[in-house]
Every structure is written in structure tokens, then in C-alpha cells.
Amino acid sequence: MAGIDPPPDVSTAAAADAAATTSIRPIRLRSIRTLLMLSILLTCMMAAFLTQMAGMSHEQTKMNDQSSFAAPHLQLRHNNDSSLSLSLSMGATTDNEIRRNLSEPEGSLPSEAINVTELGEKAAQQYEEKKQQEQQQQQQQSNNRPSGVVYEYIEPPPINHTARAQLRSKFRFGLPDLTHTNTNNNTTTALCGIVKDAEAYLDEWVDYHFGLGFHSIYLIDNSDKHELKSWQDKRRNAGYSVRVLPKPGTHRQMYGYHMCAAEFKNDHTFMAFFDVDEFLVLKKHIRVDDMLADHLTEGSLAISWFIFGSGGTSTYAPLPVTKRFLYRDGGWKNTRHSHWKNVKSILKLEDYGNYPQSPHSMKTKRGGWKDTNGGGTFDKIGSVNEDRPTDVAVIHHYKYLSPKEYHWKSCVRKTVDDKFKGCSSDKQEAVDSFKGDVFDDSAWTMLKKNVPKYAMYDEFEDFM
Numbered sequence: 001m002a003g004i005d006p007p008p009d010v011s012t013a014a015a016a017d018a019a020a021t022t023s024i025r026p027i028r029l030r031s032i033r034t035l036l037m038l039s040i041l042l043t044c045m046m047a048a049f050l051t052q053m054a055g056m057s058h059e060q061t062k063m064n065d066q067s068s069f070a071a072p073h074l075q076l077r078h079n080n081d082s083s084l085s086l087s088l089s090m091g092a093t094t095d096n097e098i099r100r101n102l103s104e105p106e107g108s109l110p111s112e113a114i115n116v117t118e119l120g121e122k123a124a125q126q127y128e129e130k131k132q133q134e135q136q137q138q139q140q141q142s143n144n145r146p147s148g149v150v151y152e153y154i155e156p157p158p159i160n161h162t163a164r165a166q167l168r169s170k171f172r173f174g175l176p177d178l179t180h181t182n183t184n185n186n187t188t189t190a191l192c193g194i195v196k197d198a199e200a201y202l203d204e205w206v207d208y209h210f211g212l213g214f215h216s217i218y219l220i221d222n223s224d225k226h227e228l229k230s231w232q233d234k235r236r237n238a239g240y241s242v243r244v245l246p247k248p249g250t251h252r253q254m255y256g257y258h259m260c261a262a263e264f265k266n267d268h269t270f271m272a273f274f275d276v277d278e279f280l281v282l283k284k285h286i287r288v289d290d291m292l293a294d295h296l297t298e299g300s301l302a303i304s305w306f307i308f309g310s311g312g313t314s315t316y317a318p319l320p321v322t323k324r325f326l327y328r329d330g331g332w333k334n335t336r337h338s339h340w341k342n343v344k345s346i347l348k349l350e351d352y353g354n355y356p357q358s359p360h361s362m363k364t365k366r367g368g369w370k371d372t373n374g375g376g377t378f379d380k381i382g383s384v385n386e387d388r389p390t391d392v393a394v395i396h397h398y399k400y401l402s403p404k405e406y407h408w409k410s411c412v413r414k415t416v417d418d419k420f421k422g423c424s425s426d427k428q429e430a431v432d433s434f435k436g437d438v439f440d441d442s443a444w445t446m447l448k449k450n451v452p453k454y455a456m457y458d459e460f461e462d463f464m
């Protein structure tokens with residue numbers, strides 16, 4: 001800009017002009033100055049007013065867009081004969097003026113010469129895109145659950161109560177009344193587990209725990225494409241209170257347990273957190289609610305593991321796991337499995353203390369962890385209890401299954417935490433690592449008692 005004088009500012013020029021002529025005609029000059037300043041003020045006000053008007057119209061346009069989903073200047077209407085009609089709003093009326101996208105150049109508005117068929121397609125495409133955007137937004141909002149956990153929320157189909165009424169007779173103690181809730185002072189216990197590639201073992205696990213009087217079972221479906229949705233829908237239509245929540249990805253076990261507890265903490269009194277290879281076995285009670293009434297007044301109850309070995313098997317057989325594996329570790333030092341002191345937990349939901357530190361224990365805001373003796377010698381994160389009481393309740397942990405299944409589990413499938421766990425380069429070594437010493441058929445006996453139809457499997461011998 002060097003060498004060029006800046007254009008004189010209007011007010012400066014007026015002031016200089018005024019200063020030069022003041023002595024000659026003071027009154028007339030003063031009024032000119034006032035007029036000049038007034039006109040500047042007016043111009044500014046007009047500009048501000050117009051800007052605001054434009055802004056308002058823009059807001060209106062946005063609102064109209066959102067309610068109609070249609071492109072601003074193209075309104076799609078369905079006639080009574082359900083054919084699609086297209087109306088072009090050209091800014092002629094106030095209403096149409098509002099619908100115009102003010103930031104769009106005039107030239108881009110459709111003219112009469114335009115190919116209407118093509119326009120129809122475009123408008124329909126825009127309509128679809130808008131709709132999809134809106135749906136995505138709704139999806140994101142609904143995935144962000146009030147409980148703070150995030151997952152793809154899919155409303156489950158209703159439970160078929162006609163079917164449920166017939167189902168009761170298939171269980172030794174019937175099935176819990178689904179109208180019983182935490183708020184009408186009825187005790188209900190739920191079970192939560194995360195599952196991935198476990199369909200061969202799922203139904204037995206679910207039936208077994210309904211047999212113990214569990215009210216509802218929540219499964220975190222860790223498959224990539226929500227494989228268990230149809231299983232859930234069929235089970236619900238057969239009268240079972242199951243619910244499957246999709247959560248793909250790795251390292252979801254603790255998040256999965258957190259999902260169940262956070263989402264359903266007001267619906268049940270207690271919630272157990274077991275995997276599909278873990279079966280609760282009661283030694284002094286016949287129903288889970290009764291055991292918990294005696295042993296879980298606050299916080300979380302730690303239940304000891306019995307670890308079952310491969311027994312004499314070598315491969316899979318299409319028979320119940322509780323029937324196939326009848327040998328476990330013992331209570332003595334030389335028969336104990338290396339993980340003998342691990343526990344899994346059942347939580348009093350009103351004491352839920354948010355995201356857990358370990359899948360073995362739940363975080364509590366009151367009461368802490370206790371075993372069935374009301375005490376326990378726990379590590380920092382509550383994953384082991386040195387005391388290992390086994391007289392009231394234990395968890396049968398079918399860790400090994402048959403050698404071939406164990407190899408697949410350890411070296412092919414990976415854990416839900418995306419690890420190859422216990423995968424040995426020498427297949428036979430891994431397989432032989434644990435067979436179990438102590439004969440224990442209590443889970444199988446209990447399953448046949450509580451869900452009598454399983455007794456038919458005694459007709460089948462396991463040759464595997």
C-alpha cells in the first residue's frame with residue numbers, strides 16, 4: 001500500500017470540512033454534520049436489522065428442513081393415491097420464502113425448463129439421505145443409555161406369556177413371576193454373562209440357571225454381527241426371560257458386566273456375573289434367592305471355583321457339559337488346581353459401585369466382598385479368596401472341556417480379551433495338563449432334578 005494515500009474517512013472529511021467553514025456559517029454547517037452522522041447511524045441500523053432478519057429466516061429454514069426432511073426448496077408430498085408429487089417453491093409467497101435456503105445462490109434454484117423426472121430422483125435421494133442422517137442421530141442418542149453405558153440399543157420382542165405359562169411345568173420350581181420386581185419387595189436374581197463362539201454350550205447353561213430360580217438372564221453378545229439376536233427372539237417367544245445386548249470388540253468382559261449392572265440395577269435385587277463355562281452349585285439351598293437371602297445382605301458375595309478337568313475325554317460330544325465332565329480339583333494342596341482360589345461374584349445391585357477392577361469381583365459402594373462365611377481373605381482386586389469355602393455354594397468351572405475343545409478355545413478362538421490363553425505349542429501337553437481327580441456329579445444331578453427333560457441325555461453314552 002506504500003505510496004497510496006488511504007481513502008479519506010467520511011467522518012474525518014466531514015469534520016475537516018466543518019472545521020474549515022465553522023467561522024463563516026456555523027449554524028448550517030453544524031446541521032450538515034448532524035445529518036451526515038444521522039445517515040451513517042441509520043445505515044448501520046438497517047444493516048444490523050437486515051442481518052438479523054436473514055439469520056432468523058435461516059433458523060426457520062433449518063427448522064422447516066428438519067421437520068420435513070426434504071430439501072429446502074423441494075417439498076415432496078404423498079397424494080391420496082400414494083403417488084409422489086413434487087412442488088417447486090420459487091420464493092413467491094412468504095411461506096416459500098422461509099423454506100428457501102438463503103445461503104444458496106439464486107441461480108441454483110430450479111427453473112421451469114428443468115427435467116422434472118431427474119429432479120424427482122434427486123429430491124428422493126436427498127430425502128433418503130436426510131432420513132438416514134436423522135436415524136443415525138437417533139441411534140447414537142439411544143445407544144448412549146441413561147445408565148451411562150454405551151451399546152447398540154435394540155428393543156427386544158415381548159416375552160410370550162402364553163408360552164411361559166406352559167413352560168413352568170418343565171421346571172421343578174416353576175419359573176419366577178415376571179411381575180415381581182425390585183420395587184414391589186420381591187427378591188429377584190439376574191444372571192449376566194459375556195459370550196463369544198459359545199453357542200454349543202449356551203442352552204444348557206441358561207436352562208441350568210433358570211432351574212435354580214434365576215429371574216432373567218442377560219447376555220453380552222461379543223460376536224461381530226450380533227449373532228445371538230435370533231436366539232434371543234426365539235427364546236423370548238418360547239417364554240424365557242432372556243435379553244441379549246450386542247457389544248462387539250475385544251476386552252469387553254468387564255465392560256459387559258458393567259453394562260448389565262448399570263442398565264438393570266433397578267430391576268433386580270441381585271445379579272450374578274458368570275461366564276458360560278461357570279455353573280453355580282448350591283450345597284444347602286435349592287433356590288438361588290434363598291441362598292442369597294441367607295448370605296448376601298450387602299455388597300458382593302464371592303463364590304469359590306471348583307475347576308473341572310477333561311476327565312477321560314478327547315473330543316467334543318453333543319451332550320450336556322455337566323454330564324460330560326465329572327472330575328475336578330480337590331480341596332487339598334496336592335490336588336488343587338493352580339487357580340484354586342479364584343472367585344466369581346454375585347452382587348446386591350443397590351450396592352453397585354460402578355466399573356469393576358476385575359471380572360472376578362464387582363465394585364461395591366457399601367459392604368465390600370464377603371464369602372459365604374461372612375469373611376474372606378481377598379487380594380486387592382477381589383479376584384481370589386485364600387479361604388475358599390465350599391460348603392454353601394461353589395462354581396463349577398468347566399475350564400478344560402475335552403482336549404480338542406481346549407485346544408480350539410486356547411489356540412484358535414482366543415478369549416474375549418483377544419488373547420491366546422493357555423495355548424501350548426505342544427498340543428498334547430496342554431491337553432493332558434489337567435484331568436481332574438475328584439469325582440463330582442452334583443451339577444449334573446441338580447440339572448436333571450431342576451429341569452427334568454435333561455434326564456433323557458442319560459440315554460446317550462459319551463464315547464468321545
Ligand SMILES: *[C@@H]1O[C@H](CO)[C@@H](O)[C@H](O)[C@H]1NC(C)=O
Nearest residue numbers: 077078079080081082083085
Ligand atoms: C384425501 O384424503 C382425505 C382423508 O382421507 C380426504 O378428506 C380428502 O378429500 C382426500 N383428497 C383427495 C384429493 O382425494
Ligand SMILES: *[C@@H]1O[C@H](CO)[C@@H](O)[C@H](O)[C@H]1NC(C)=O
Nearest residue numbers: 061062065072101102103104
Ligand atoms: C444451504 O445451501 C448451502 C450450499 O448449497 C449448503 O452448504 C447448506 O448446508 C444449506 N443449508 C441448509 C440449511 O440446508
Ligand SMILES: *[C@@H]1O[C@H](CO)[C@@H](O)[C@H](O)[C@H]1NC(C)=O
Nearest residue numbers: 114115116117118119120121
Ligand atoms: C429426464 O431425465 C430422465 C432420467 O435421467 C431421463 O430418462 C429422461 O429422458 C429425461 N427427460 C428429458 C425430457 O430430458
Ligand SMILES: *[C@@H]1O[C@H](CO)[C@@H](O)[C@H](O)[C@H]1NC(C)=O
Nearest residue numbers: 160161162163164166237238
Ligand atoms: C406364543 O406361544 C404360544 C404357545 O406356545 C403360541 O401358540 C403362540 O403362537 C405364540 N405367540 C406368538 C406371537 O408367536
Ligand SMILES: *[C@@H]1O[C@H](CO)[C@@H](O)[C@H](O)[C@H]1NC(C)=O
Nearest residue numbers: 180181182183184185186187
Ligand atoms: C417394601 O418394604 C419396605 C420395608 O421393608 C416398606 O417400607 C415398603 O413400603 C415396601 N414397599 C412395598 C411396595 O410393599
Ligand SMILES: *[C@@H]1O[C@H](CO)[C@@H](O)[C@H](O)[C@H]1NC(C)=O
Nearest residue numbers: 177179180181184185186187
Ligand atoms: C411380590 O409382589 C406381588 C405383587 O406383584 C405381591 O402380591 C406379593 O405379596 C409380593 N411378595 C412378597 C414376598 O413381598
